[in-house]
Amino acid sequence: MSPQFGYPCLRASLNFVLYPLMVLAFWICLTPSPAVAQGEWAAHGRDLAETRYSPLNQIDTENVGRLEIAWTWDIPKAGARLETSPLVVDGVMYGTGPLSFVFALDARTGEEKWRWDPAIPDARHGGPGACCGNVNRGVALHGDKIFVGLLDGRLVALNRESGTVEWTVQTTPAGSDYTITGAPRVARDKVIIGNGGAEYGVRGYVTAYDVERGDQVWRTYTVPGNPADGFENDAMRVAADTWTGNWWIAGGGGTVWDAMVYDETANLLYLGTGNGAPWNREYRSPGGGDNLYLSSIVALNADNGEYVWHYQTTPGDDWDYTATQPLMLLDLEIEGEVREVIVQAPKNGFFYVVDRITGELISAEAFTDDLTWATHVDLLTGRPVESSEARYGMNRRGAWLSPGPTGAHNWRPMSWNPLTGLVYLPAQNNTYYYQMAEQLEYTPGRWNTGTGRGRSEQRPERPQLTGPSTLLLAWDPATNQEAWRVPSAGGNGGTLSTGGNLTFWGTGSNLVALDARSGEQAWSFEVGRGTATPITYSIDGRQYITIAAGMGVQNLPPRVWTFSVEEGVGSLNRN
Structure with a gap:
């Protein structure tokens, strides 16, 4: 396998007895793939495997305390949390802000090169109603084009040099309840985009477009439509057998609003699908059923979008337990055998390790402290073993359950370090009172969850959390066990791992640097509330760390912060 897929031979190399051979094998493992220039951040997760690991090591545990501001740039668009992961290619940084605003900066100095504002109004002024904020997670790049998904459902190709529009396509029905907040992904000559909006009542799908012209190449739905209209393919026919009632009226859900990752060698595109529409299965599918392919990891043939396999993390989702959280491709030594896997820590609180070629579940373990909806995942069936109170709708009895709809992990990316063998996961503990609504009449343009909270005085006492509300977990995916943890002083952003x-x-309001082996804090800097996800890159032999943060409060506007050590300190990729 190419090193871009998680540096698979590293662990094997460490088993060599002869030191010279060990060192040689080590450096072969760390030789970057031709697809990923060592000093650049050219894709959403840096490499196609979305490991968010960079081998850059000029900034390390010895000198990270000397990090200082290299430059900042204020994002001239506010009103939503920042979730962008900027790209850096050929010395230019490309990122996004609220309401699908796009910018390009000189990555050395922060000087603006161009900006593009699609001028999308927010919901108060006639714009699309987004479930969870007018956010955007970033762009994709191919050749001379930058691709961005817009909140109103358009996919736009911009010229890298000028920011002018090359082509645009409406990927969703205009004026509908669909939105786009996720970053597009590129698979060879196709740019692929999903969408969100399940709370409002939509049917999930992903679409591939030709990178040069914007022509649609294929579209794949994640849940079946009305059987009377026929099925698009056999996968939808099979899925329909797991639904009952008239699910298609409210769309069914299953939107792909974030997670996608592409295995170039296998030519497989992996999707993480979302919750049901409505949330409550008793309204969505009153006879029960798994409701495929909600809350699933789904593998597609990237050439034509055909279904290959799926693994459902939460059968018959009743709790908004999406599987849209970031996906990552790794090659791990598990019980003496190197396995090509895909890993995910979705909302439901279990960390999954799945064979990415066959879809076989290898392991699943709870990573959150507060998990009461299920006791464990049965490895023989691959299914969670639900607690007796979990099906609040079927029981017709409300219940406090953990995690709640915000999940044990949400959009915030995790990262991998092949030198430690650990995944760094921004996790959270929370609880929520789930109760079936007395009635549900599907209404377009409004949330249609089929749930209610009931009167507060009628609810049982809220259980106390056993773990911290937010924290960072260092997780060993090979053994599926925690290595160490660091509680957070506020909300989580994403993570980045480096060769240093x-x-x-x-x-919280800070960007911090931790020792990747021990979790000991080595540096911290206040950047403002609502931290996004850090990236790193190098130009002219100097390494930089960048994060977007700030929500326009406490005198800290939305801002791109870039840090470096003073010139002459350290050298890149030294032995």
């Missing part, structure tokens, strides 16, 4: 034995993490 560092993990960078947005937490």
Whole structure:
């Protein structure tokens, strides 16, 4: 396998007895793939495997305390949390802000090169109603084009040099309840985009477009439509057998609003699908059923979008337990055998390790402290073993359950470090009172969850959390066990891992650097509330760390912060 897929031979190399051979094998493992220039951040998760690991090591545990501001740039668009992961290619940084605003900066100095504002109004002024904020997670790049998904459902190709529009396509029905907040992904000559909006009542799908012209190449739905209209393919026919009632009226859900990852060698595109529409299965599918392919990892043939396999993390989702959280491709030594896997920590609180070629579940373990909807995942059936109170709708009895709809992990990306063998996961503990609504009449343009909270005085006492509300977990995916943890002082951002034995993490109002082996804090800087996800890159022999943060409060506007050590300190990729 190419090193871009998680540096698979590293662990095997460490078993060599002869030191010279060990060193040689080590450096073969760390030779970057031709697809990923060592000093650049050219894709959403840096490499196609979305490991968010960079081998850059000029900034390390010895000198990270000397990090200082290299430059900042204020994002001239506010009103939503920042979730962008900027790209850096050929010395230019490309990122996004609220309401699908796009910018290009000189990555050395922060000087603006161009900006593009699609001028989408927010919901108060006639714009699309987004479930969870007018956010955007970033762009994709191919050749001379930058691709961005817009909140109103358009996919736009911009010229990299000028920011002018090359082509645009409406990927969703205009004026509908669909939105786009996720970053597009590129698979060879296709750019692929999903959408969101399940709370409002939509049917999920992903679409591939030709990168040069914007022509639609294929479209794949994630849940079946009305059987009377026929099925698009056999996968939808099979899925329909797991639904009952008239699910298609409210769309069914299953939107792909974030997670996608592409295995170039296998030519498989992996999707993480979302919750049901409505949330409550008793309204959505009153006879029960698994409701495929909700809350699933789904593998598609990237050439034509055909279904290959799926693994459902939450059968018959009743709790908004999406599987849209970031996906990552790794090659791990598990019980003496190197396995090509895909890993995910979705909302439901279990960390999954799945064979990415066959879809076989290898392991699943709870990563959150507060998990009461299920006791464990049965490895023989691959299904969670639900607690007796979990099906609040079927029981016709409300219940406090953990995690709640915000999940044990949400959009915030995790990262991998092949030198430690650990994944760095921004996790959270929370609880929520789930109760079936007395009635549900599907209404377009409004949330249609089929749930209610009931009167507060009629609910049982809220249980106390056993773990911290937010934290960073260092997780060993090979053994599926926690290695160490660091509680957070506020909300989580995403993580970055580097060859300097560092993990960078947005937490509360700060960007912090931790020792990747021990979790000991080595540096911290206040950047403002609502931290996004850090990235790193190098130009002219100097390494930089960048994060977007700030929500326009406490005198800290939405801003791109870039840090570096003073010139002459350290050298890139030294032995």
